[in-house]
Amino acid sequence: MGGWLFDPAHWSGSTGIPVRLLEHLGYTLLTLLIAAVIAIPLGAFVGHTGKGGFVIVGLSNALRALPTTAVLILVVLWAGLGDFPVYVALVLLAIPPIMAGTYAGVRAVDPVAVDAARGVGMRESGVLLQVEIPNALPLIYGGFRGAALQVVATATIAAYTGAGGLGRFVFDGLALQEFGQMLAGAVLVALLAVLVDLGFAGLQRLTVSPGLRPVGTGGKR
Amino acid sequence: MTWIFENWERFWEVTEVHLRLSIVPVLVGFVLAIPLGWWASRSQTARAVLFPFANILFTIPSIALIVITPVLIGVKILDEINVIVPLVIYTVALMVRSIADALSAVPGNVVAAANAMGYRPLRRFLTVDFPLALPVTIAGLRVATVSNISMVSVGALVGLGGYGQLFTEGYQTDNSPKVIAGLIGTVVLAVLADGLLLLIGRLLTPWARAGR
Numbered sequence: 001m002g003g004w005l006f007d008p009a010h011w012s013g014s015t016g017i018p019v020r021l022l023e024h025l026g027y028t029l030l031t032l033l034i035a036a037v038i039a040i041p042l043g044a045f046v047g048h049t050g051k052g053g054f055v056i057v058g059l060s061n062a063l064r065a066l067p068t069t070a071v072l073i074l075v076v077l078w079a080g081l082g083d084f085p086v087y088v089a090l091v092l093l094a095i096p097p098i099m100a101g102t103y104a105g106v107r108a109v110d111p112v113a114v115d116a117a118r119g120v121g122m123r124e125s126g127v128l129l130q131v132e133i134p135n136a137l138p139l140i141y142g143g144f145r146g147a148a149l150q151v152v153a154t155a156t157i158a159a160y161t162g163a164g165g166l167g168r169f170v171f172d173g174l175a176l177q178e179f180g181q182m183l184a185g186a187v188l189v190a191l192l193a194v195l196v197d198l199g200f201a202g203l204q205r206l207t208v209s210p211g212l213r214p215v216g217t218g219g220k221r
Numbered sequence: 222m223t224w225i226f227e228n229w230e231r232f233w234e235v236t237e238v239h240l241r242l243s244i245v246p247v248l249v250g251f252v253l254a255i256p257l258g259w260w261a262s263r264s265q266t267a268r269a270v271l272f273p274f275a276n277i278l279f280t281i282p283s284i285a286l287i288v289i290t291p292v293l294i295g296v297k298i299l300d301e302i303n304v305i306v307p308l309v310i311y312t313v314a315l316m317v318r319s320i321a322d323a324l325s326a327v328p329g330n331v332v333a334a335a336n337a338m339g340y341r342p343l344r345r346f347l348t349v350d351f352p353l354a355l356p357v358t359i360a361g362l363r364v365a366t367v368s369n370i371s372m373v374s375v376g377a378l379v380g381l382g383g384y385g386q387l388f389t390e391g392y393q394t395d396n397s398p399k400v401i402a403g404l405i406g407t408v409v410l411a412v413l414a415d416g417l418l419l420l421i422g423r424l425l426t427p428w429a430r431a432g433r
Contacts, residue, residue, distance in 0.1 A: 065367050065411030067374040069385060070404040073392045077400065149280055156282040160378055161392075170285055174379060179292055186285030193280030 004180030005187065015168070017188065023164035024192060027086060027155045032148055034087065035094035040140065043099040047106025047136070048128045056103050060096035068093050068154050076161045086158040093154055094147040101143015105136025138212050141204045145197055152193040156185070166192065224398040225405070236406060239383035242304050242376065243369040243410075249305075250312025251362060257313065258320025259346065268321065275314035283307055283375045304376040304383075311372070312365045319361025323354035356429050359422035363415050370411040374403070384410075 004010060011017050046052045068089045075085035109132045117131040133140070159167030169185030172178075225232050260267045286307035291298045294306065327350050335349045351358075377385025387403030390396070423430070 061367065061415065062408065062412070064364075065371055065408045065415075067371045067384070067388070067404060067407045069374050069378065070388050070400055070407070073388050074397055074400050074404070077392065077395060077397045149276075153280055153282040156284055157375070157378070167282075167284070170282070170288060171378075174288055182285065182288050186281060186289060189282050189285060190277065190280045194277065197276075197280075 004178070005184040010184075017184075020164060020166050020168055021188065021192065024152070024155055024166045024189070025196075027083075027090060027158060027165055028148065028151050028192075028196060031087060031090040031094055031151050031155075032144070035091045035098055035147060036144065038091070039095045039098035040102050043102025044106050044128060044133060044136075047103045048124070048132060050107075053103065053107070056099060060100045063092055063096045066092060069157055069160070072157060072161060081162055083163060085161065086155070086163050090151050090155060090158075094151050097143040097147040097150070098140075099143070101146070102136065102140050104143075105139030106132045108139060109135040134209060135212065137204075137208045141200065141208065145200050145204075148196050148200055149193050152196055153189060156189055222402075222405070224402040228402075232402060232406065235382060235384055235386055235403070236410070238301075239370070239373055239385075239406070239410065242301060242373045242381075242383050243308070243366070243414075246305050246308030246312055247362070247366050247369055250309045250365065251316055253309070254313045254316035254320055255351075257317045259324060261317060261321035262324035271317055271321075275317055278310055278314040283311070283372050284378055286310065287376055287381075288379055299380055301381065303379075304373060304381055308369050308372060312369065315365045315368075316358075316361050319364075320354065320358055323357035323361075324350055326357065327353045352426070355426050356422060359418055359425075363418045366414050366418060367411045370414060371407060374407060 005017075013019070043056065046056045071092055072085050072089040075088045079085060106128075113131055113135060114127060117127045122130065155165050156167035156170055158165050159171045166185050166189050169181050169188070173181030173183075173185060257267075257271060261271045287303050288298070290296075290303045290306045291300065294302070296302055331349065331353065332345070335345045340349065373383045374385030374388060377383060377389045384403035384406045387399050387406075391399035391403070
């Protein structure tokens, strides 16, 4: 079964595994960047003011229910083939977990710390940027890493409308009835997901205050 | 929207298939996840094994799992089981963690009180631990249900049923109203299922709101 994956012929050229891997990684990273730029300020603002939390939760849930395949196909039908539909579909997928994580993180910051920040005369922007967001980072990373896993896995679907990425192997293998190729695609996506998550776990260790560390990922609180 | 009314019979037919393909895996996966979650809530070793394994399962894209399943279990690619098995796997992967977290969060003094009153382990689990774990468990179940409803559509990429068929057919015939009909169906189904679970959760845990 591993024959396809380890055949040197599949590791070179413009349709080889390294190129597809980089395309997949490219979709993932740019998607996460765009989604973070949209979702973190929204989640943080609503978490800070405490107003509109219901809207954030409702919006996240509604977006979560949105089938990515349908969004991808619709944007392709309206705007034509290419990478643009892929980004629209994936960004919509990545926003809910990041937004929900940021909102929950900011809400969960110890009110005593927020009070103290106001007490020492911080402006609201300082309270948010220097106290609430740094304290919320573990939960923000939680949402972000969840989004990253979903995006890596779902970017596979991009190949259905002819775009690149590791999904090419899955769909080309399906069309050619080549099980080895489909399996190779699936394994590579799973591997990439693990690597991306490890990368963000490292980033999290570097950027989250050591005092907050035990809360990290999935540990008991 | 008009597509739905003009093609009501077809719409209803895919709705039925979609419901079946999303609800069955949630039920099966939930039942399978209860003993695993219980195990993970009691043993550090179980957590160390189950959680990373569940995380890795999650990273396998659904389309890949759907195309691999028939080869692994030896059925035709157009068998509905090829969507059901992957979704059961995702549901278990998700629910193990939420059930384990929920059970770990049951207050120790309550458990001790139940033990002191002479509850045997099974009865204590069914009448004390599990009910107290329900709010968090149901929250996990809502996420699993909604994501299943959304993921069933992926099966259509290999020719299986459900709203996803409207997506692929709409794509092939350049018929965006058909795609939108499937999209509306999926979202409505997800919102209804989510609301239903929320309601069931409230009815089952009246104490959760009493103290506020």
